Amino acid sequence: MxxxxxxxxxxxxxxxxxxxxxxxxxxxxxxxxxxxxxxxxxxxxxxxxxxxxxxxxxxxxxxxxxxxxxxxxxxxxxxxxxxxxxxxxxxxxxxxxxxxxxxxxxxxxxxxxxxxxxxxxxxxxxxxxxxxxxxxxxxxxxxxxxxxxxxxxxxxxxxxxxxxxxxxxxxxxxxxxxxxxxxxxxxxxxxxxxxxxxxxxxxxxxxxxxxxxxxxxxxxxxxxxxxxxxxxIERHVEQFLRRQRLVRFKDRTIFSSRKLSEFELVELLRNCVKEYGEQLGFEHVQQLFEHAHSPSWRIELAKGLWLEKGFDLFCIEREHHVCTSLKLEKLGPYDFNGWCFELSDRIKSDQYVFVKPPVLVRVRKPGDRIASKKLKDLMIEARIPSFLRDEMPVIEENGIILWVPYVYVDKRLNERLKNDDFLVLNLLEDPLRVILKLRKEEE
CATH class of the missing domain: 3.40.50.620 (HUPs)
Incomplete structure (x- = not known):
């Protein structure tokens, strides 16, 4: 019944x-x-x-x-x-x-x-x-x-x-x-x-x-x-978030702000910040819009957690140790702030330079110049995000800057191709490579 x-x-x-x-x-x-x-x-x-x-x-x-x-x-x-x-x-x-x-x-x-x-x-x-x-x-x-x-x-x-x-x-x-x-x-x-x-x-x-x-x-x-x-609205945001391309590299989450409305930008930031165990507060949203038209800026979201903008890219990052210099003398792999190199007797990457050890890898210094230009200006021209510039490797030999990946390479290095005394410094992995790929996808 x-x-x-x-x-x-x-x-x-x-x-x-x-x-x-x-x-x-x-x-x-x-x-x-x-x-x-x-x-x-x-x-x-x-x-x-x-x-x-x-x-x-x-x-x-x-x-x-x-x-x-x-x-x-x-x-x-x-x-x-x-x-x-x-x-x-x-x-x-x-x-x-x-x-x-x-x-x-x-x-x-x-x-x-x-x-x-x-x-x-x-x-x-x-x-x-x-x-x-x-x-x-x-x-x-x-x-x-x-x-x-x-x-x-x-x-x-x-x-x-x-x-x-x-x-x-x-x-x-x-x-x-x-x-x-x-x-x-x-x-x-x-x-x-x-x-x-x-x-x-x-x-x-x-x-x-x-x-x-x-x-x-x-x-x-x-x-x-x-x-x-x-x-x-929440369902719409969830669908939007699933479509977003995020680059996660060690202590960082990076994404492009191109084609994002202000609402989408805030919700994407809110979601990313949550992954670090923190909340995006209203005061942070206010600061975000205050700096809206500036190409680069940095605000603290919580102790040791920062939000940075560089050109069209946003970066949420945990405070981390930055290596300021590293000497390369022997064959093998080296990690410099997430930029992974290998000193080898042959070419293993599309990003490389010929060197004669010992070679110094360091971060940029105030007053660094290459020919008549400031290194800072060259980095801006190459559209290097501000949050990467202070950690980028500068390859120096005998006090002369030979190579700054994606920014500058000494043209005279071509003359070394016939000289067997030189080794190859290969760049195998780096945070900028995935950023460039992200920009290409956005375009």
Whole structure:
């Protein structure tokens, strides 16, 4: 006999189908606090169990923050026993953890909760974790982020599905869930701290949103429109990022800014900086636009992490040691700031020079000149990015500059071709080679 679904259950079913939240035969772990939202979610998934051939389990974390925390645990244990749902329970002293790690209670509890859910998922061998966040939670989170400061993509909070976490209630208002619990005569417990406006989220819920409702009674739905719009922007950015050509060389990430809009440039930078474990702040974006028309500049993003521009190229780099000089005397390989040479008796590269050891490889020095021109001007003419100039190899023999790769080579070296006393200094690998390839691709 086909089961008739409650209107809320049918609404969840449609969301599950449209957002691909669940697959048939999956095992679902419900994060079960014992509150009205998570208890309702558990019952809804149990009602959809036959349709999707689901295995439904639950997990409860006792935070030990309230006198009634043990009551909540006992309620959840009893509920799962009655419903014959497998349950994983753990007790953690959240207050102690937050004190030891210098975290706020909200932040620390959230961190521990997600760690526990991942562990419970493995223990019960589940495929996904179902969270009971609803539309009101989404609105509160978005307002919280707006107040703290965020960009468009920062407002893409609490997606219907993200990795192994699903939120079947995310587009359903809390009032609909309350009505469902009433219709189904569901028992639940209530966290008394939900009314303590000393917590930021509760202050937004009980003070800020009621004020906003005076302006727009459907403020949650208005914020939902913003959420969905920004999800579309996020998808566009993700596609854009996948198409970008990035050059990663040791402590650097380099890319071309040609053909990028300001928005694309900021998002690409934000993504690159994140890979270094840092965040691109608003103050950095402001500095970026202040220097927009300068051909070269350098700003510090975090301690030891720099953003530099040279011509049309951007470079994010970790502070690193720079070798200032290196003497080449014997045959074999040499590494000079990522420029890999080999001193050999034969030509092994399209970039080489004939030398007679000992040869000095050094960085440029103030006042370096080649004939009548400053070395700095020659580097600019060769479009060498500023972030490479102070590390580039200058090949010197008896105080005379013979070769600066990609910039200058002494024409008199051709006369050495017939002389067997000379060796070949081959340039096998270098950061500029990949940059030149990147520029060619861009053109």
């Amino acid at each position: 086909r089961r008739i679904l409650d209107p809320l259950e049918f609404k969840v079913l449609k969301l599950v189908q449209s957002q691909n939240l669940l697959s048939k035969g999956e095992s679902v772990l419900v994060a079960l606090s014992g509150g009205i939202d998570s208890v309702s979610l558990l019952h809804v998934l149990l009602r959809l169990r036959d349709t999707y051939r689901l295995r439904v389990c639950a997990a409860h974390l006792n935070h030990k923050l309230r006198a009634t925390a043990d009551r909540d645990e006992a309620f959840v244990r009893d509920l799962c026993a009655k419903l014959k749902v497998e349950l994983c329970v753990e007790e953690i002293d959240v207050a102690k953890f937050c004190e030891e790690n210098k975290l706020g209670i909200e932040e620390g509890a959230r961190k521990l909760r997600y760690q526990f859910l991942e562990e419970a998922k493995k223990k019960l061998q589940c495929d996904v974790i179902a969270l009971a966040h609803n539309l009101n939670d989404l609105a509160e989170t978005m307002l919280h982020r707006i107040v703290r400061g965020t960009g468009p993509l920062g407002l893409v909070a609490m997606k219907p599905r993200f990795q192994d976490k699903v939120r079947p209630f995310i587009y359903i208002e809390r009032s609909e869930i309350e009505e469902y619990a009433k219709r189904r005569n569901l028992s639940f417990v209530e966290d008394e701290t939900n009314y303590d406006i000393r917590y930021t989220r509760n202050y937004i819920r009980h003070v800020v949103i009621p004020v906003l409702r005076k302006i727009n009674p459907s403020v949650e739905k208005a914020l939902l429109q913003l959420h969905v719009s920004n999800m579309l």
